Amino acid sequence: MSYRSHEILQGPGYANVRALYKADGYAEEELKRPIIGIANAYNSICPGHIVLRQMAERIREGIQAAGGMPIEFGTIGACDGIAMGHEGMRYILPAREMIANDVEAMVQAHRLDGIVLLGSCDKIIPGMLIGAMRVNLPAIFINGGPSLPGHMADGNPYGGEWIDHSCIQQSEGALQAEKITEKEFKWIEDNAMPTVGSCAMLGTANTMGCLAEAMGIMLPGSATIPAVYSKRMAAAYNSGKAIVDLVHNNIRIQDIITKRALANAIMVNSAMGGSTNAVLHLLAIAHSGKINLTIDDFETISSGIQHLVAMIPAGKYTLFDFFEAGGVQALMKEMEEKLYVDALTCTGDTLYENLMHAENRSREVIHAIQNPVHKRAGIKILYGNIAPNGAVTKPSAIPEEAVHFCGKAKIYESEESALTGIRNGEVQGGEVVVIRNEGPKGGPGMPEMYKAMKLLVGLGLGSKVCLITDGRFSGSNNGCFVGHICPEAVDDGAIAYLQDGDMISVDVENGKIDAIDVDFEERRKKKYICHQKVEGYLYQYAKNVTSASKGAVIPTYENE
Missing domain, CATH: 3.50.30.80 (IlvD/EDD C-terminal domain-like)
Incomplete structure (x- = not known):
């Protein structure tokens, strides 16, 4: 089978390219395989990204096991939480375009055959998808997963037993209003986010992870696996194997992220009560793939979609509860009649075929469509x-x-x-x-x-x-x-x-x-x-x- 990368790897005229790869330690045999990029947003600043170094190794192993040649490159991944409320926040949304440019430039400069997009947080996920849509090669996304929530049964502002990072800022107001003490405020600071991972509520990071799964560009069940669970490493390995299959079958990202896939994401976002930032990001992903999607479509597409999952800050549940209840696949199963189930996914199967394996394990967390949390839409x-x-x-x-x-x-x-x-x-x-x-x-x-x-x-x-x-x-x-x-x-x-x-x-x-x-x-x-x-x-x-x-x-x- 001929791959795109072979255009610059065969014949005497490209001996220099082969020599450069051999200088990296790659063997002659490997250069005959599809070359798969791993775009890794790892850094030790953002807690959602610390786990990505280990995940990248498992992705490499999956690519190699399936007969591909993995190469890895980095991109930026700024933390919204650290950038919040000061001059740094002005760089967060613009960073999305920088990430997209990184992906486009590296994939095109090196004539890669496929790409695994590895990132976790708010603008990193859409930035990577935007870049991949521009080059339109086989692609698969995997996130680093949410953190575990902090446990706080007494005086919980969300009404449940769990809190997350966003509780800290809300507690500043409570401290100023003398509703809590300095000691209580410090306890929240120290215990709201006990592990690495993207913040445990349904913020933009976890919203976009869930919507990537809803669009079919992520393996079913992957989005909500906690960052500290061993299943996340298995998902990384399986994603590495899956990208090689996508290359062999020439299934490209624009075959998966279509107008119908975006509509599925809009409906899932509304049913979850996901982030308002999803509107910006889905419009941008559509633009990069030259898909005609407008802000008016959000109202039309989500009309009649009711709110089914009461996750922080719109309820007492966290991503951990959502994961244990069955996650995105279970939610989509509940609203299957509303979705475009003929949409192709990165498994090579349709959404309908994927959902045959889905199960809602908690109707308290993921409500049935006949019993919504709110009758109005989430967006x-x-x-x-x-x-x-x-x-x-x-x-x-x-x-x-x-x-x-x-x-x-x-x-x-x-x-x-x-x-x-x-x-x-x-x-x-x-x-x-x-x-x-x-x-x-x-x-x-x-x-x-x-x-x-x-x-x-x-x-x-x-x-x-x-x-x-x-x-x-x-x-x-x-x-x-x-x-x-x-x-x-x-x-x-x-x-x-x-x-x-x-x-x-x-x-x-x-x-x-x-x-x-x-x-x-x-x-x-x-x-x-x-x-x-x-x-x-x-x-x-x-x-x-x-x-x-x-x-x-x-x-x-x-x-x-």
Whole structure:
């Protein structure tokens, strides 16, 4: 069988290439096999990635066992948690495009035959998938798995027995409100995340891992295996074997990630109550594969999909509970009638064939479709005079009493000023906090307003205040919030012209967000100017990035 890599490995003209591989220690026999890249986001900064070095070895062994030649290269993998609430967060979403570029460049420069994508956290997973979609070779993804949760039965803010990393920031607000002591706060810091792995709640990291499995680009059952379980190493080995089969059968990533696979992911995200960031990332993955997917499709596709899994922050369960209940496959089995089960997966089988082996082991964790946690979907797209191009919220994480919210605007020009104001007690119940200049261009980098919302929840204002922004949120946010407001302030969006005291209505149930009795055309006569100054990579990012409603992508081809 002839492989793409053979184009640069055969004949006297490419003796230099063979010599370079032999200098790496590869044998003549190995150079006749398919060359499989392992794109590894390992680092010792991010707890979701520490396990990846060991996993890469098992992937190599799987590739070799199946008759492939493994080669490995690295890419960056920044930690959202460490970057949260300061200048570093402006680099997190832009890092997604950097990772995609790394994958594309290494695969194309070395004419690889297939690739295993090994990463765990928020922007790393979509970045790798975006890069792989561009080159459209056989590909398979595997994550490092979630951490185990911390155990906290007494005074648990989520109502169960488990806590996760996001509980720490919420507890800062509780500490400020004197609801907990310094000693209790320190205990939470020391015990919320007891092991390596991606944070144990349904944040963006675990959301995107689950959606990769839902799209069929990951072996069934892999996404939710805890990082510290031996089964994760077995999944790595099996992924190594599977990629060689995909190469032999010429099954490419765009054969698997199609419009139907993306629709399955959108429905699963809604049923899980997954991260709002999934909207950005699925749009970006679609763009990289030239698939026609728009923000409007999220509302259409998820219509009628109800919330079936109450995971932190929208409930008391963690990824560990979800794993033990059967994980993504069990959830998809419950909603099988809604899905495109003829979609091809990386096993070589269809989703329907994979789901024949699925079993829901806990209807308390994964509800039957006839008995949802909430009748509303986990993700909602809002429109109105504040967001004519759309905004995103997470109804599954919004308290029932705040699904319809109306209040006076409290304006902040940046995340930093909002955090200062909240900590100084400026925000009162009944207000709509507006944080602007934090979109993809205006931030730049569309940082998360995670800390601001978590502080409000910890202060007891989660259902008494609504926070809206042209920035974004973490998958671990709860309370009343709306992000991704488009157009953003720097694009002359309506959010730029809101003023303190404006009455704002947020109707999550009906998908509306409006400023009442505000004449935006009149206010636009005095042009709004954003004074943000940036240099370095963020300068180029801000110049080229599209709006959040288009996935906040750096375009890589000209739309026809």
